[in-house]
Amino acid sequence: MTTSRRDFIRTSAVAAAGVAIGSRTALGAPLARVQPPGSDPFIESLALEGLNAAKAAGASYADVRIGRYRRQFINTRERQVTGVADSESFGIGIRTLVGGSWGFSATSVLTRASVQQTAQDAVRVARAAKTVQRHPVQLAPVAAVKGSWMMPITRDPLEVPIEEKVALLLAANEAALKVPKVRFVNSGMALLREEKTLATSDGTLVTQTFVRVGPQFSATAINNGDFQSYSEEIAPRGQGWEYIESLNMPGNAERWASLAAEKLTARSVEVGRYDLILDPTNLWLTIHESIGHPTELDRAMGYEANYAGTSFVSPPEKYLKKFRYGPDFMNIQADRTQEGSLSRTAWDDEGVPADNWLLIKNGIFNDYQTTREQASWIAPITGVKKSHGCSFADSWGTVQFQRMPNVSLLPGEKDLVLDDIVAATDRGIVIKNRGSWSIDHQRYNFQFSGQVFYEVKGGKITGMLKDVAYQARTPDFWNSMDMIGGARSYWLGGSFGDGKGEPGQSNSVSHGAVPARFKQVNIVNTGRTS
Amino acid sequence: MKPRSLFDSSPTPPLLSRGEAKALADRVLGMAKADDTQVNINSDWEGNTRFAGGEITTSGESTDTGVTITSTIGKRRASATTNILDNASLRRTVDLAERLAKLAPEDPEAMPALGPQTYTPVNAFIDATANLGPEGRANAARKVIERAGEVGLEAGNVFVAGFLDVNGGTRAIANSKGLFAYHRSTDVNLSTTVRTPDGTGSGWASAGARDWSTLNPGALAVRAAQKAVASRNPQAIEPGAYTVVLEPQAVADLVPLLGGAFNARSADEGRSPFSKPGGGTKIGEKIADERVTIYSDPADSDLLAAPFDGEGFPIGRHAWIENGILRNLTYSRFWAQKKGVAPTGGGGGFGGFPGGLKMAGGTKTTDEIIAGTQRGILITHFFYIRALDPRTVLLTGLTRDGTFLIENGKITRSLKNFRWNESPLFMLSKIEEIGRAERTSAGQVMPTIRAKDFHFTSLSEAV
Numbered sequence: 001m002t003t004s005r006r007d008f009i010r011t012s013a014v015a016a017a018g019v020a021i022g023s024r025t026a027l028g029a030p031l032a033r034v035q036p037p038g039s040d041p042f043i044e045s046l047a048l049e050g051l052n053a054a055k056a057a058g059a060s061y062a063d064v065r066i067g068r069y070r071r072q073f074i075n076t077r078e079r080q081v082t083g084v085a086d087s088e089s090f091g092i093g094i095r096t097l098v099g100g101s102w103g104f105s106a107t108s109v110l111t112r113a114s115v116q117q118t119a120q121d122a123v124r125v126a127r128a129a130k131t132v133q134r135h136p137v138q139l140a141p142v143a144a145v146k147g148s149w150m151m152p153i154t155r156d157p158l159e160v161p162i163e164e165k166v167a168l169l170l171a172a173n174e175a176a177l178k179v180p181k182v183r184f185v186n187s188g189m190a191l192l193r194e195e196k197t198l199a200t201s202d203g204t205l206v207t208q209t210f211v212r213v214g215p216q217f218s219a220t221a222i223n224n225g226d227f228q229s230y231s232e233e234i235a236p237r238g239q240g241w242e243y244i245e246s247l248n249m250p251g252n253a254e255r256w257a258s259l260a261a262e263k264l265t266a267r268s269v270e271v272g273r274y275d276l277i278l279d280p281t282n283l284w285l286t287i288h289e290s291i292g293h294p295t296e297l298d299r300a301m302g303y304e305a306n307y308a309g310t311s312f313v314s315p316p317e318k319y320l321k322k323f324r325y326g327p328d329f330m331n332i333q334a335d336r337t338q339e340g341s342l343s344r345t346a347w348d349d350e351g352v353p354a355d356n357w358l359l360i361k362n363g364i365f366n367d368y369q370t371t372r373e374q375a376s377w378i379a380p381i382t383g384v385k386k387s388h389g390c391s392f393a394d395s396w397g398t399v400q401f402q403r404m405p406n407v408s409l410l411p412g413e414k415d416l417v418l419d420d421i422v423a424a425t426d427r428g429i430v431i432k433n434r435g436s437w438s439i440d441h442q443r444y445n446f447q448f449s450g451q452v453f454y455e456v457k458g459g460k461i462t463g464m465l466k467d468v469a470y471q472a473r474t475p476d477f478w479n480s481m482d483m484i485g486g487a488r489s490y491w492l493g494g495s496f497g498d499g500k501g502e503p504g505q506s507n508s509v510s511h512g513a514v515p516a517r518f519k520q521v522n523i524v525n526t527g528r529t530s
Numbered sequence: 531m532k533p534r535s536l537f538d539s540s541p542t543p544p545l546l547s548r549g550e551a552k553a554l555a556d557r558v559l560g561m562a563k564a565d566d567t568q569v570n571i572n573s574d575w576e577g578n579t580r581f582a583g584g585e586i587t588t589s590g591e592s593t594d595t596g597v598t599i600t601s602t603i604g605k606r607r608a609s610a611t612t613n614i615l616d617n618a619s620l621r622r623t624v625d626l627a628e629r630l631a632k633l634a635p636e637d638p639e640a641m642p643a644l645g646p647q648t649y650t651p652v653n654a655f656i657d658a659t660a661n662l663g664p665e666g667r668a669n670a671a672r673k674v675i676e677r678a679g680e681v682g683l684e685a686g687n688v689f690v691a692g693f694l695d696v697n698g699g700t701r702a703i704a705n706s707k708g709l710f711a712y713h714r715s716t717d718v719n720l721s722t723t724v725r726t727p728d729g730t731g732s733g734w735a736s737a738g739a740r741d742w743s744t745l746n747p748g749a750l751a752v753r754a755a756q757k758a759v760a761s762r763n764p765q766a767i768e769p770g771a772y773t774v775v776l777e778p779q780a781v782a783d784l785v786p787l788l789g790g791a792f793n794a795r796s797a798d799e800g801r802s803p804f805s806k807p808g809g810g811t812k813i814g815e816k817i818a819d820e821r822v823t824i825y826s827d828p829a830d831s832d833l834l835a836a837p838f839d840g841e842g843f844p845i846g847r848h849a850w851i852e853n854g855i856l857r858n859l860t861y862s863r864f865w866a867q868k869k870g871v872a873p874t875g876g877g878g879g880f881g882g883f884p885g886g887l888k889m890a891g892g893t894k895t896t897d898e899i900i901a902g903t904q905r906g907i908l909i910t911h912f913f914y915i916r917a918l919d920p921r922t923v924l925l926t927g928l929t930r931d932g933t934f935l936i937e938n939g940k941i942t943r944s945l946k947n948f949r950w951n952e953s954p955l956f957m958l959s960k961i962e963e964i965g966r967a968e969r970t971s972a973g974q975v976m977p978t979i980r981a982k983d984f985h986f987t988s989l990s991e992a993v
Contacts, residue, residue: 080635080637080638080639081634081635081637082637083609084607084608084609084630084631084633084634085608085609085610085611086608086609086610086611086626086627086630087596087598087610087611087612088611088612088613088614088623089594089596089611089612089613090612090613090614091594091613093592095590101586102587102588102589103589103590103664104588104589104590104591105590105591105592106590106591106592106593106594107592107593107594108593108594108595108613108614109593121591122590124664125589125590125591125664126589127664128579128586128589128663128664128665128667128668129579129586129588129589129664129668131665131668131672132581132585132586132668132671132672132675133585133586134583134584134585135583135585161633162608162630162633162634163633166633166634166635170635183799183800184799184801220801222799222800222801224807225800225805225807225808226921227800227801227920227921229801229920301582301583302582302583302689302691302725303582303583303587303691304582305582305689305691305723305725305732306580306582306691306692306693306721306722306723306734307693309913309930309992310725312991312992397592397594398590398592399588399590401588436916436917436918436926437916438914438915438916438926438927438928438949439914440913440914440928440930440947440949440990440991440992441913441914441928441930441992442991442992442993443992444990444991444992445928445947445949445988445989445990445991445992447926447949447951447987447988449918467919469918469926471949471987471988473991502578502580502693502695503576503578503695522988524951524987526918526919526924526926526951527919528919528922528924528951528953528956528985529922530956
């Protein structure tokens with residue numbers, strides 16, 4: 001048994017002096033109201049304990065993250081619930097810098113003795129790393145900050161009764177099952193609440209609360225040995241229950257499911273070159289893969305070479321402020337302040353304030369994504385000495401490293417929507433929603449699919465296609481973009497599960513986009529049968 | 531730094547012993563009021579060291595113990611997980627699972643809890659792995675960096691990156707019907723990528739095992755560095771259908787991805803490549819070359835996988851494909867009962883094959899298979915594989931870190947990487963040779979394969 005845990009709860013309750021234990025720690029008990037939680041003296045004292053122990057053991061710099069992650073998953077198929085699961089994970093991660101080398105250690109045992117041991121372990125790991133060092137780490141300056149922040153929401157999704165969630169999903173399934181030939185429906189939702197306290201030896205002490213929701217819906221239609229599925233592109237968001245309600249899943253499910261049935265009768269695409277019109281529900285992921293990842297500075301410098309790969313936008317001195325990524329009207333913004341977005345934050349895991357900046361400005365590659373360690377690598381070229389605040393870890397148990405902020409295609413000046421682009425296209429294909437996606441390890445060659453595909457002839461949609469994927473080389477693709485939508489057609493997509501790093505970590509990130517047209521893109525057929 | 535006992539005086543968190551896991555499970559079961567309660571305990575330790583540019587970039591260690599409580603009340607079921615292990619936290623987690631279960635609708639497919647089971651003992655916990663601390667990992671990283679640097683020197687100062695990941699874990703399952711299952715294991719994986727300074731060559735090598743002492747970091751470094759040097763200045767050839775020689779790691783990138791398609795229920799429901807037109811499954815039909823045999827067996831000395839699944843159901847040996855014949859699909863307990871067959875474990879197969887995975891090998895080495903190849907393409911491994919069509923398990927992906935042309939039994943050129951659109955099912959029907967099998971990671975064994983008509987669809991400039 002772990003008396004340490006009991007000690008912690010008791011100590012925490014006492015230390016919190018007046019804050020009901022249930023409101024801070026109990027799983028399933030009423031959570032704090034939807035406002036930034038106040039400081040927790042016990043958590044803060046534990047964090048400072050970790051910092052002091054790390055410094056005493058020889059760290060020149062240390063940071064401590066104490067995180068509590070609460071997740072709930074509800075999954076259904078047809079008229080039944082296949083899973084209701086609730087989880088909490090609580091622990092501390094300590095990162096130390098010793099002689100310019102990093103060391104990290106994490107534990108789920110939150111006693112003073114355990115935290116001290118973990119800090120000493122982190123220093124031992126750093127000392128071992130220092131024996132295989134070439135360039136000591138140098139951190140960009142950052143001002144110390146104290147405060148707390150919470151993602152603005154109006155209803156905490158974890159407080160919504162389970163019956164309400166199940167009823168919403170089953171109502172959506174029921175509506176979908178009305179569609180002839182639709183035999184299978186899956187729907188679900190992932191709900192997350194994350195509380196995180198960061199203390200650094202530079203004097204920063206901040207607590208943040210993140211809320212994220214991710215609903216899902218897909219339907220499968222069956223016909224004489226053939227089957228086709230359709231997944232609605234429901235963006236996960238950094239929002240509360242109000243977002244899920246706004247989607248009206250029960251009211252839309254029949255329409256979504258009918259697309260699965262319609263795909264059974266769609267015509268298989270003829271390979272060739274077409275003008276490609278990408279809806280934002282598809283384009284967001286193309287932006288993520290072909291712009292978001294190549295502009296990560298650690299990738300460009302080879303830090304991901306053994307896993308996710310490197311980047312064609314490298315070395316920085318050859319590409320920064322020089323390389324034409326796309327047309328003049330192409331502006332790509334990195335942004336950690338965007339409302340409703342998944343990677344919105346107040347401070348990153350190094351205490352750097354949320355930032356927004358242009359990765360691509362008027363078509364030219366303008367800047368990378370950086371952390372405190374990386375900022376100085378390109379400062380002589382960009383003139384930016386500070387970190388852009390891209391340091392994140394997906395858990396208390398993993399070390400923070402460079403992760404992608406929200407990366408979005410800014411709207412064009414003309415007030416165009418998808419229909420306007422279709423009307424201006426003689427021969428093309430419209431693609432909606434994410435399908436299959438794959439891109440090479442330097443982010444040149446990609447092949448993306450979608451969920452539904454429409455043939456365009458003479459400015460009109462003339463029918464549905466299937467087995468469609470587009471394959472291109474990143475710089476050619478973006479330079480072939482000749483029309484984009486205006487602000488009215490902007491839509492924010494995103495993913496809960498952007499993988500990077502070893503051991504693998506998962507990042508939540510949003511991408512905004514407007515519809516866009518790409519000239520003469522290679523279309524392949526994915527419907528091979530032998 | 532290494533896994534320690536819960537009762538160790540050190541505050542470092544534990545890998546639970548059998549007795550400790552049993553005591554924790556009993557504590558939870560003693561709090562439960564549901565008709566049936568299942569407790570899953572996962573206790574994990576990880577140590578890792580990452581390197582790039584010839585130096586360690588990040589390294590760390592982490593320990594965690596989680597308890598998942600699944601409560602069943604009538605036919606209603608829900609689960610709750612915590613990693614806070616004091617009695618008060620465990621009690622409220624039990625209460626939460628029971629509260630959620632009461633609120634959940636009835637699950638018409640809920641199966642009764644299993645009673646006590648008998649498991650094949652599998653010794654997958656190796657001290658040499660569990661004791662690999664930060665100094666040992668740093669030494670291994672240094673060895674890889676130095677050896678790769680020496681071998682790669684003819685191409686200049688090569689860029690060496692890699693990752694050494696060590697895990698120790700225990701899994702325990704107990705339920706209110708008296709079932710108790712316990713298994714502990716270690717695994718370690720070392721991979722390295724070597725890139726030449728001209729930016730045109732890249733080589734990769736990887737190995738994994740339960741036992742750290744069976745890995746050879748120096749040999750791995752040599753292989754990756756040799757590939758990097760040999761892969762410089764790749765040339766483009768026209769994409770199309772080519773004969774390929776896939777090294778075991780490349781086979782390991784493809785064959786396990788069939789796991790999802792082996793779900794029996796999906797096959798019966800008409801939405802799987804193993805659905806029979808008109809109804810039923812293709813069990814008993816020939817679906818691959820007759821030399822293809824793929825099976826799972828947790829007790830196989832090359833696999834040493836957990837001998838039970840997440841419900842505590844015992845996992846035995848299952849042949850999935852035998853001599854090219856589809857022998858079995860993965861059956862959950864519910865679907866097995868509905869179809870009147872034996873369950874396979876693994877919760878029905880959505881999580882892949884239960885009990886490790888082995889594709890039976892032949893006798894030839896990769897070099898011998900290359901020597902017997904008139905014209906073909908040698909593949910080191912694949913990258914970014916994604917599904918294109920679930921009806922055929924058609925996938926797309928890219929080649930990476932060493933793609934070579936074979937002509938008249940010899941490697942003649944380094945080739946630019948390709949994107950391919952291909953199905954491992956198609957590939958297993960187009961086998962020309964199956965070479966020696968080797969362990970590609972802990973719990974997985976794959977052979978070298980030569981197959982014809984592998985569809986490369988476009989070129990990639992990526993190195």
